[in-house]
Structure formats: C-alpha cells, structure tokens
Amino acid sequence: MSFVRISSGEVVIGRPMPWTVYDDRKQVLLEQGGIVESDRHKQALMERGVFRRQPTSESRVGTEGGEKPTDSTCAFEEIKLDIGDTMQLQVQGDAAQIRYYVKLIGYFKGKSIIVSTPTLDGKVLLMREGQAFVVRMFSGKSVYAFGTTVSKVANVPFPHLHLSYPAQVRGLVVRRGARARVNLICAVAGADGRSHAASLVDLSTGGAMLTAKTPIGAKDDRLSIKFRVVVNDVEEYLTIPAILRSVHATAAAEGELPQVSHGVQFSELPHSEQVVLSAYVYRVLFEESAEG
Incomplete structure (x- = not known):
C-alpha cells in the first residue's frame, strides 16, 4: 500500500476525516x-506533513504509459548476484521499521546464504539464531525480497551470518518512468538564477513532480534540482538538470496560498547521478509494493 500527500484544501475544520491521517x-x-x-x-x-493510504486501484506507481512494474517469483540463484552486493535486512514485525545493510559473501544452493553481520557506528551488532528478517536487494533493473531466518551466527574468521535459503524470491521489474511516492525537500535553481524551496512528491528515473508555494518558472524552462537521498545507508546528494514540462496550482482552503505543482523531465543526467537515482527509486517502489 502506498501513501499520498493530503492537500490543505482536503482538511476541513469541524468535519470528520474520511481517512486515517499519517505523518511522513x-x-x-x-x-x-x-x-x-x-x-x-x-x-x-500540515506542518508535519500529512498523508493517507492510497488503495491499489488508485495507485500511480506505474509508467507514463500506464504500465505497472512486473511482479513475479524466481529462485534465488536465478538472480545472479555478485559477491559483495548489498542486501537489506528488516526485522519481521519490527514496528520501528529498522533496516540493516549487509554484504553478500556467498551461498550454497538449497542450504544457506552467507552475509556479513550488520554493524552500527563501526560496531558489530548482536544477532541471534532464529531471528526472522525480510531481505531486499537490487539487481539490474529489478528489486527482490524474501523472508528468511538466521540459521547460524559465526565470528570466525570474521563476523558473518548464515541465512536460511528461500524457496522463492519475489521480484519486481521496474520499467522506465515508474514513479515512487516520496517526500523530499529540494532546492531548485530556476532559469532566472533564483533559488526556490520545493518538495519532491513523486520521483522516477526520468522525471518528477514537485510542489512549491509559488511558480518556479514557465513551461520548457531549464532547472537544476538538488536533493538528498539515502542509498545503502549512505547519504547521497544529487544535482539533476531538468526541463519544466507543466505548471498548475492546486486548490487550497480559504485564506491560504495554493500549492503549485511542477512536472519536470530530467535531462542529460551524469552517469553517477543516474546510478544513485535508480537505486533509490527502485528501493522505494519495491517497499511500496511490499507494503501493499
């Protein structure tokens, strides 16, 4: 299940809310x-940022052509991961949604998957046998997930874990243009050289929708968008050139300024920025799908 931001105009004082309201x-x-x-x-x-759950039937997670990511299952060995690839571990049933990042060391088909033991601030974390996780990972243009448990905790010759081998892995092929719902603060340099504060509300590898209190520019203006993402537990700062393709104001409550939505198309992304952007978008899309 994905989430959609609630506009100020949808919140009516004195009237019961038609949905449960969440923060970011x-x-x-x-x-x-x-x-x-x-x-x-x-x-x-509104200052905290308010969202509601979006039913699958309303979801905009798809491509501009209306296609949706392809969901399928496969065997773990079919993914063709490389030694050293990053995998994400999330404790099953963990209300805090804490995630750890580990490296793939190797695997024995049908027996176990060997990964590094998670660390925090350079210190190895205490793991216990039988602990259950959801594992997520990237490969090519797909993201994958499966449930597992820690079958063995080892510290020799270095800290590592044996995870139970999954019967199947769920995969999601993300097509170009698939949009992930996000809530990212960004700084936008307009064609006039002025800097504007804005929020990214959905994001793809080819473009985005952002909102601001006032128009950032006119159609076909060239912009530069700066924002921060976290990929593999590492902060990455992106500066992406873009072309403004649409500008329109959304309804607002009486006495308040409307939010102005801007559709942008990314233009001439440097390869390094493209790699980080793709990894971030694919991760968000997969997690939205897993929650649905």
Missing part, C-alpha cells in the same frame, strides 16, 4: 473519523 514516517496522526477542531490544529498537522 507513516505514524498515525489522526484516526479516520477524527475531527480537526481549529485553524491551529490544522496548521500543526
């Missing part, structure tokens, strides 16, 4: 049927 960390702010009682209450909610 997917924590509940207001249950369905709850009432925003005052302007102050509404302002406090």
Whole structure:
C-alpha cells in the first residue's frame, strides 16, 4: 500500500476525516473519523506533513504509459548476484521499521546464504539464531525480497551470518518512468538564477513532480534540482538538470496560498547521478509494493 500527500484544501475544520491521517514516517496522526477542531490544529498537522493510504486501484506507481512494474517469483540463484552486493535486512514485525545493510559473501544452493553481520557506528551488532528478517536487494533493473531466518551466527574468521535459503524470491521489474511516492525537500535553481524551496512528491528515473508555494518558472524552462537521498545507508546528494514540462496550482482552503505543482523531465543526467537515482527509486517502489 502506498501513501499520498493530503492537500490543505482536503482538511476541513469541524468535519470528520474520511481517512486515517499519517505523518511522513507513516505514524498515525489522526484516526479516520477524527475531527480537526481549529485553524491551529490544522496548521500543526500540515506542518508535519500529512498523508493517507492510497488503495491499489488508485495507485500511480506505474509508467507514463500506464504500465505497472512486473511482479513475479524466481529462485534465488536465478538472480545472479555478485559477491559483495548489498542486501537489506528488516526485522519481521519490527514496528520501528529498522533496516540493516549487509554484504553478500556467498551461498550454497538449497542450504544457506552467507552475509556479513550488520554493524552500527563501526560496531558489530548482536544477532541471534532464529531471528526472522525480510531481505531486499537490487539487481539490474529489478528489486527482490524474501523472508528468511538466521540459521547460524559465526565470528570466525570474521563476523558473518548464515541465512536460511528461500524457496522463492519475489521480484519486481521496474520499467522506465515508474514513479515512487516520496517526500523530499529540494532546492531548485530556476532559469532566472533564483533559488526556490520545493518538495519532491513523486520521483522516477526520468522525471518528477514537485510542489512549491509559488511558480518556479514557465513551461520548457531549464532547472537544476538538488536533493538528498539515502542509498545503502549512505547519504547521497544529487544535482539533476531538468526541463519544466507543466505548471498548475492546486486548490487550497480559504485564506491560504495554493500549492503549485511542477512536472519536470530530467535531462542529460551524469552517469553517477543516474546510478544513485535508480537505486533509490527502485528501493522505494519495491517497499511500496511490499507494503501493499
């Protein structure tokens, strides 16, 4: 299940909310049927960023041509991972959504997958046998996931884990243009040289939708968008050239400024930026699919 940002105009003071409202960390702010009682209450909610769950039938996670990522299953060995590839471990049932990043050391078909032991601030974390995880990873233009448990914790000749070998792995082939819902603060340099504060609300490897309080430019203007993402537990700062393809204002409550939506197409991405952007977009898309 994916999430969609709620606009200020959709929050009506004194009227029961038609959906449960979440913040950008997917924590509940207001249950369905709850009432925003005052302007102050509404302002406090909007400042935190408010979202609602989006049913699969409404999902915009697809390509500009209407295609959706292809979901399938395969055997782990068919993925053709390389030694040293990064894998993400998430504790099953972990309410805090804590994720660890480890490296693939090797695998024995049907027996176990060997990975490095997670670390935090340079210190090896304590893992226990029988601990259950969801594993996620990237390969080519696909992202994969499977459930596993720690079958063996070893410290010789270095800390590593044996994970139970999955019967099947779920894969998602992400097509060019697939859009992931995000909430990223960005700085946009307009064609006039001025800098604008904006928010990225969806993102693909080929373009994005961003919102701002005022128009950033006119159709076909060239922009430069700067924002931060986290990939494989590492902060990456991207500067992406883009072309402004659409500008339109959304409805707002009386007395408030409307949000202005801007559709942009990325242009002439440097290879290094493209690799980081693809990894981030694929990860978000897969996690949205897993939650659905």
